[in-house]
Amino acid sequence: MSPGFCLLTAWFALDNGWELLGTVLGAAALHELGHCLALGLLGAPVTGLRIGIFGAELAADRRGLSYPGELAAVLAGPGANLLCALLLTLPGGGRWAVFTGANLVLCAFNLLPVRPLDGGRALYLLTAWAVGPAAGERAVRWAGGITALCLAAALAFVMVRTGGSLWLLPPAAGLLAAAGGELRAGNWAET
Numbered sequence: 001m002s003p004g005f006c007l008l009t010a011w012f013a014l015d016n017g018w019e020l021l022g023t024v025l026g027a028a029a030l031h032e033l034g035h036c037l038a039l040g041l042l043g044a045p046v047t048g049l050r051i052g053i054f055g056a057e058l059a060a061d062r063r064g065l066s067y068p069g070e071l072a073a074v075l076a077g078p079g080a081n082l083l084c085a086l087l088l089t090l091p092g093g094g095r096w097a098v099f100t101g102a103n104l105v106l107c108a109f110n111l112l113p114v115r116p117l118d119g120g121r122a123l124y125l126l127t128a129w130a131v132g133p134a135a136g137e138r139a140v141r142w143a144g145g146i147t148a149l150c151l152a153a154a155l156a157f158v159m160v161r162t163g164g165s166l167w168l169l170p171p172a173a174g175l176l177a178a179a180g181g182e183l184r185a186g187n188w189a190e191t
Contacts, residue, residue: 001051002050002051002052002053004052004053005051005052005053008053008170009021009025012024020098023098023099023102024102024106026099026102027081027084027099027102027103027106028055028056028106030080030081030084030103031056031077031078031080031081031106031107031110032049032056032058032077033080034076034077034078034079034080034081035058035073035074035076035077035080036058037076037080038072038073038076039058039060039073039076042065042069042072042073043064044060044061044062044063044064044065044069044073045060045061046058046059046060047059047060047061053170053174057116060073067125067128067129068129070125071122071125071126071129074118074121074122074125075118075122077110077118078106078107078110078111078118078119079107081103081104081106081107081110082103082104082107084099084100084103085100085101085103085104085107088100088103109171112147112148112151113140113143113144113147114144114147114148114151114175114178114179114182115140115144115178115181115182116178120140120143120144123136123139123140123143123144124136124137124139124140127139127140140182141182141183141185142182144178144179144182145178145179145182145183145185146179147179148175148176148178148179148182149175149176149179149183151171151172151175152172152173152175152176152179155168155171155172155175156172159172
C-alpha cells in the first residue's frame with residue numbers, strides 16, 4: 001500500500017466522511033474480488049496486490065491463460081461491480097443507492113480504453129486475439145492516449161467551471177500521465 005494511497009484516503013475521509021470512504025473502498029474490494037475469483041477459476045494464481053494512489057493492481061501468473069481466459073479475468077472486476085449494482089436495484093434495494101452508484105461509477109471508469117485500466121487491457125486482448133499483438137498495441141496506444149487526453153481536458157474544464165473540485169485533480173493527473181505515456185510510447189510506424 002503506497003503512502004500516496006493512505007494520504008488520499010485520509011483526505012477523502014476528512015472531507016467526505018468515513019461512511020462514503022467505506023462505500024467506495026467496498027466497491028473497489030468487490031471489483032478486485034471479481035478479478036481474483038475469475039483468475040482462481042482459470043487456474044492463474046494471484047501472486048500479489050499493489051494499492052497505489054490510482055487504484056489496485058493484482059499480480060497473477062497468467063502464463064497459461066488464453067486470450068479469452070485473460071479477457072474474462074480482466075472483465076470480471078467491472079462485471080462484479082455491474083452485477084452488484086443490478087442486484088441492488090431490485091425491489092427493496094433503494095436504501096443502497098450510494099453503494100449502487102459507487103459500483104456503477106467504478107465499473108464505467110474501469111472500462112475506459114486506457115491502460116492500466118481494465119478497458120485498456122481488454123481492448124489490447126481483443127485486438128491482439130483478432131489481428132495480432134502488434135495491432136493490439138497500436139489500438140490501445142491510440143484509443144487510450146486520445147481517450148485519456150480528452151477526459152483529462154474535460155475534468156480540468158469541470159474543475160475550472162465549478163471553482164475547483166479538487167477530487168477531480170487525481171484522476172485528471174492520472175489520465176494526463178496515461179495519455180502522455182501512450183502517445184509517447186513508441187514510434188507510430190509498424191511495431
